[in-house]
Amino acid sequence: xxxxxxxxxxxxxxxxxxxxxxxxxxxxxxxxxxxxxxxxxxxxxxxxxxxxxxxxxxxxxxxxxxxxxxxxxxxxxxxxxxxxxxxxxxxxxxxxxxxxxxxxxxxxxxxxxxxxxxxxxxxxxxxxxxxxxxxxxxxxxxxxxxxxxxxxxxxxxxxxxxxxxxxxxxxxxxxxxxxxxxxxxxxxxxxxxxxxxxxxxxxxxxxxxxxxxxxxxxxxxxxxxxxxxxxxxxxxxxxxxxxxxxxxxxxxxxxxxxxxxxxxxxxxxxxx
Numbered sequence: 001x002x003x004x005x006x007x008x009x010x011x012x013x014x015x016x017x018x019x020x021x022x023x024x025x026x027x028x029x030x031x032x033x034x035x036x037x038x039x040x041x042x043x044x045x046x047x048x049x050x051x052x053x054x055x056x057x058x059x060x061x062x063x064x065x066x067x068x069x070x071x072x073x074x075x076x077x078x079x080x081x082x083x084x085x086x087x088x089x090x091x092x093x094x095x096x097x098x099x100x101x102x103x104x105x106x107x108x109x110x111x112x113x114x115x116x117x118x119x120x121x122x123x124x125x126x127x128x129x130x131x132x133x134x135x136x137x138x139x140x141x142x143x144x145x146x147x148x149x150x151x152x153x154x155x156x157x158x159x160x161x162x163x164x165x166x167x168x169x170x171x172x173x174x175x176x177x178x179x180x181x182x183x184x185x186x187x188x189x190x191x192x193x194x195x196x197x198x199x200x201x202x203x204x205x206x207x208x209x210x211x212x213x214x215x216x217x218x219x220x221x222x223x224x225x226x227x228x229x230x231x232x233x234x235x236x237x238x239x240x241x242x243x244x245x246x247x248x249x250x251x252x253x254x255x256x257x258x259x260x261x262x263x264x265x266x267x268x269x270x271x272x
Contacts, residue, residue, distance in 0.1 A: 006088055006096065007059040007071050015048055022096050029100040029216075031084065031237040032113040035128040042123065043099065049119040053077060053112060063203055065194040067091055070203065070218070077115075079268035080108045085218050085235045087205065102218055102235035104164035105271060106246055107264040113239050131240045135212035139191040146192060152180070153202065153221055156228040162272065164217075164236040165246045166261045169272045175256040176232070182252045186210060186245055190217075200224075210248075215241040 009017035019040060028037040030046060037043055051057060054075035061072040071086040082103060089098035103109045117129055141147050161170040161179055170179055187208040194205040202221040207214055215236060222231040236242045250262060 002059040002062045002071065004059075004062050004069055004071055004088075006069075006086070007062065007073070010047075010051065010073075010086075011057060011059060013051060015044055018047060019044055022099075023090075026096060027098050029098075029237070031101045031103040031109065032116060032239040033124065033128045034131055034213075034238055034240055037124075045123055046116075046120065049116060050112075053115050053119070054082060063196050065196050065205075068194055068205070070196075070205070074271070077108050077112045080111070080264065081270040082108045082112060083233075083235065083271055087218075100216065100237070102216060102237045103239075104162075104233075104235050105167060106165045106239075106242055107167060109239055109242070129240070131213055131244075136209050136214040139189045139208045141189045141191065143191040144193045145195045148192070148195070148204070153223075154226075154228045156224055156226075156230045159229050160231050162231065162233040164234045164242065165249060166257070167264055167269070168261045170256065170261070172256075176229075178254055178256060182249055182254060183245070186248045186252075187215065210241055210244050213241045213244065215245065 006018070006021055009021060022040050022043060024040050025038070026040055026043050028043040028046060030037060037046060054077055057073060057075040059071055059073045063070045067089055069088045071088070073086065074081060074083045076082065084101055084103045087100040087102070088096050090096040155173045155176055157173050158171060159173050159176045161176045163170065163179070170176060187210060190206040190208045192204060192206045196203040200223050202223070204219045207216045209215070218235045220233045221229045224230050236245070
């Protein structure tokens with residue numbers, strides 16, 4: 001059950017309820033822009049346009065790590081399912097000072113991004129939507145919560161990988177291992193920002209650098225009774241850097257990922 005006050009306000013569709021939760025100097029790290037939005041007015045404008053475009057917005061789960069709250073949700077864009085994680089920073093009763101949103105999957109996020117570009121053309125300059133020449137510092141694997149203790153989590157034989165870039169789920173221990181190796185070679189080291197562990201789940205919040213540009217991600221691993229991963233779901237931001245990752249992954253030509261894994265089907269679709 002999702003009880004966080006931000007989720008309740010967002011589902012209500014009442015901008016006044018959301019506004020009351022945000023600090024005046026809130027920073028918004030959007031899922032599609034390469035530059036952050038600063039201040040309550042721009043943040044509310046973005047969120048208002050987003051909730052107009054995303055139908056059937058429903059919050060499905062929540063977890064927390066100190067002042068970081070992670071809210072999981074889903075909705076539809078043009079009859080295609082989109083999934084997101086909203087990360088909020090702020091003490092439970094304080095105003096929210098920092099908002100980050102990560103999304104999946106790439107094709108639907110691309111459609112969302114194009115619609116948002118038109119909706120925000122008067123408020124957000126074009127350069128905020130594009131990659132620039134600034135280079136992010138390399139990720140520090142020992143920063144934050146450090147590397148995962150014990151190394152990679154073991155995979156169950158029928159492990160499922162729900163990618164932020166693919167339109168289909170990849171199944172099987174070897175296939176998922178191959179995808180991990182391919183993506184790891186593109187992303188390089190990760191700096192872990194938070195790690196939340198329960199008996200049957202591990203949630204990791206991290207950043208990396210791809211071709212000099214920062215990417216952020218959230219992995220949720222669902223474990224079986226033996227501690228093996230049966231489901232891994234990933235959300236990423238921002239869209240232009242995810243595109244770099246996707247293009248490099250396609251060039252890797254994994255036999256288990258033919259063309260139909262990368263392309264949206266013609267009919268309305270749901271995430272698996």
